[in-house]
Amino acid sequence: MSEGAGAWAVKIYGSPAPKGSMKCIGRRGKAAHNLINNSPGTEAWQTVVAGAARVLMTHHGITEPLEGPLGAQVTFTVARPKSIKPAARPWPHLTPGKVIDGGGDIDKLLRTVFDGLEEAGLIRNDAQICVTTTAKVYADSDLPDTLNRPGAFIRLYRL
Numbered sequence: 249m250s251e252g253a254g255a256w257a258v259k260i261y262g263s264p265a266p267k268g269s270m271k272c273i274g275r276r277g278k279a280a281h282n283l284i285n286n287s288p289g290t291e292a293w294q295t296v297v298a299g300a301a302r303v304l305m306t307h308h309g310i311t312e313p314l315e316g317p318l319g320a321q322v323t324f325t326v327a328r329p330k331s332i333k334p335a336a337r338p339w340p341h342l343t344p345g346k347v348i349d350g351g352g353d354i355d356k357l358l359r360t361v362f363d364g365l366e367e368a369g370l371i372r373n374d375a376q377i378c379v380t381t382t383a384k385v386y387a388d389s390d391l392p393d394t395l396n397r398p399g400a401f402i403r404l405y406r407l
Contacts, residue, residue, distance in 0.1 A: 266351075293304065320379070323401045340385070
């Protein structure tokens with residue numbers, strides 16, 4: 249974790265999971281509490297993100313949600329499948345006709361992170377995030393903020 253003038257960063261280790269589409273259970277037309285997320289691992293990853301955000305808040309003495317517009321830089325490090333050689337594919341993505349091995353859609357990965365930050369109380373609402381820079385990489389990438397195992401490196405800053 250680090251802090252600059254109105255900037256905070258945290259490394260989170262775990263398996264990034266996308267926040268997928270919502271699935272309706274029960275009768276149609278019922279209240280929103282009958283909607284569930286149908287992506288496996290989402291709740292666990294969001295809980296990990298929220299926990300790390302709470303630690304960041306404690307470390308920096310943040311007692312109230314950050315206010316105003318914010319920017320976010322998020323680098324997701326996903327596991328490289330053993331069947332994929334580094335030279336064959338340096339970037340995670342969906343191989344047509346094969347199992348998804350790229351860690352999920354980058355926008356849905358962001359949804360889980362932003363909801364975790366909101367759940368922790370670090371931000372009031374994820375609509376505060378007005379600027380994003382996001383990367384999805386394997387651990388052997390040479391991009392900044394790449395982790396040595398699956399997880400995410402998150403930077404928040406005031407605009």
